[in-house]
Amino acid sequence: xxxxxxxxxxxxxxxxxxxxxxxxxxxxxxxxxxxxxxxxxxxxxxxxxxxxxxxxxxxxxxxxxxxxxxxxxxxxxxxxxxxxxxxxxxxxxxxxxxxxxxxxxxxxxxxxxxxxxxxxxxxxxxxxxxxxxxxxxxxxxxxxxxxxxxxxxxxxxxxxxxxxxxxxxxxxxxxxxxxxxxxxxxxxxxxxxxxxxxxxxxxxxxxxxx
Amino acid sequence: xxxxxxxxxxxxxxxxxxxxxxxxxxxxxxxxxxxxxxxxxxxxxxxxxxxxxxxxxxxxxxxxxxxxxxxxxxxxxxxxxxxxxxxxxxxxxxxxxxxxxxxxxxxxxxxxxxxxxxxxxxxxxxxxxxxxxxxxxxxxxxxxxxxxxxxxxxxxxxxxxxxxxxxxxxxxxxxxxxxxxxxxxxxxxxxxxxxxxxxxxxxxxxxxxx
Numbered sequence: 001x002x003x004x005x006x007x008x009x010x011x012x013x014x015x016x017x018x019x020x021x022x023x024x025x026x027x028x029x030x031x032x033x034x035x036x037x038x039x040x041x042x043x044x045x046x047x048x049x050x051x052x053x054x055x056x057x058x059x060x061x062x063x064x065x066x067x068x069x070x071x072x073x074x075x076x077x078x079x080x081x082x083x084x085x086x087x088x089x090x091x092x093x094x095x096x097x098x099x100x101x102x103x104x105x106x107x108x109x110x111x112x113x114x115x116x117x118x119x120x121x122x123x124x125x126x127x128x129x130x131x132x133x134x135x136x137x138x139x140x141x142x143x144x145x146x147x148x149x150x151x152x153x154x155x156x157x158x159x160x161x162x163x164x165x166x167x168x169x170x171x172x173x174x175x176x177x178x179x180x181x182x183x184x185x186x187x188x189x190x191x192x193x194x195x196x197x198x199x200x201x202x203x204x205x206x207x208x209x210x
Numbered sequence: 211x212x213x214x215x216x217x218x219x220x221x222x223x224x225x226x227x228x229x230x231x232x233x234x235x236x237x238x239x240x241x242x243x244x245x246x247x248x249x250x251x252x253x254x255x256x257x258x259x260x261x262x263x264x265x266x267x268x269x270x271x272x273x274x275x276x277x278x279x280x281x282x283x284x285x286x287x288x289x290x291x292x293x294x295x296x297x298x299x300x301x302x303x304x305x306x307x308x309x310x311x312x313x314x315x316x317x318x319x320x321x322x323x324x325x326x327x328x329x330x331x332x333x334x335x336x337x338x339x340x341x342x343x344x345x346x347x348x349x350x351x352x353x354x355x356x357x358x359x360x361x362x363x364x365x366x367x368x369x370x371x372x373x374x375x376x377x378x379x380x381x382x383x384x385x386x387x388x389x390x391x392x393x394x395x396x397x398x399x400x401x402x403x404x405x406x407x408x409x410x411x412x413x414x415x416x417x418x419x420x
Binding site: 010015017081082098099190197207 | 402
């Protein structure tokens with residue numbers, strides 16, 4: 001992934017949308033794509049498409065020329081860090097946490113969940129999708145032993161802040177949080193919220209303003 | 211919910227973040243909050259906070275005055291449509307779909323999943339969290355019978371477009387999509403993507419640019 005802090009979140013979030021569209025073209029055995037097609041698929045201007053793709057795949061296309069679908073997919077995956085393997089642990093093996101451990105699709109996005117943690121004693125020592133579940137009480141030791149810096153949090157709301165504090169104390173540097181609550185954390189720790197409440201807000205607003 | 215199409219998605223997405231922070235204050239028995247505290251929690255300016263809250267709770271505060279936490283929570287929930295009951299069906303009772311049917315927290319956000327649909331015959335006639343699972347082959351009839359206009363999609367990628375087409379043909383008007391693929395749909399159908407790939411992109415980008 002390129003070092004480029006100037007790119008906006010909005011722009012960054014468009015890249016996986018390009019990627020999904022390109023993957024759908026590849027599935028239909030389409031090998032070339034125009035900026036116009038990309039602009040229509042993303043509901044933005046052609047100028048926007050050219051500007052966006054210039055960041056990811058510089059000099060990959062002249063105006064008016066078709067772009068190679070496979071090459072663009074490769075550039076985008078590289079840029080988004082999906083070609084790397086990012087190891088993470090998961091805390092909270094409830095319904096959602098179990099679904100994450102079972103899901104085999106994360107590897108396409110460079111994420112490898114290597115273990116789960118839960119407070120429930122009957123889960124300790126079991127596996128889901130060949131991934132071991134450890135007791136939450138061994139979190140500190142295991143995080144150090146595994147040398148893992150990323151964690152996914154899918155616990156009940158009431159304990160999430162406590163879990164996040166424990167993770168940070170154990171050496172975790174970045175947290176992908178699925179719990180819709182306000183979290184306190186030091187500035188040097190990255191917390192990215194995958195907040196369904198935010199998505200639902202937009203969904204309901206669009207429905208009600210139709 | 212107020213009719214207000216001029217609000218940006220970015221602004222709209224801030225409201226559930228305010229709400230989460232205010233709920234955390236209420237949990238700590240804090241009854242009053244300043245714009246300054248809200249600005250710090252959301253990492254934005256006080257002017258931004260005042261502008262945002264003016265939309266949701268007009269005339270609720272004079273500059274420099276403290277705001278009532280409970281009143282703001284009520285205003286935000288009302289504005290976001292979380293006080294209403296929005297009935298939806300869910301298609302794809304796999305790991306993620308089962309987790310959604312089991313999750314009891316959606317009611318806090320105005321979402322009520324009333325039934326699941328799947329192609330797997332052994333699931334037909336069963337229930338999860340008291341919610342019935344029907345065969346995908348009865349989708350058209352059931353959607354009409356239930357009169358439901360919202361659907362959540364959590365199927366395998368390969369069949370998502372087909373399922374979305376079926377839903378639209380059955381009368382569904384709005385789809386909350388959890389599958390990271392590019393979907394084709396008519397302009398008058400609302401498709402809101404809860405795309406983990408988008409969130410992961412931002413997460414990895416922040417990690418790599420730290």
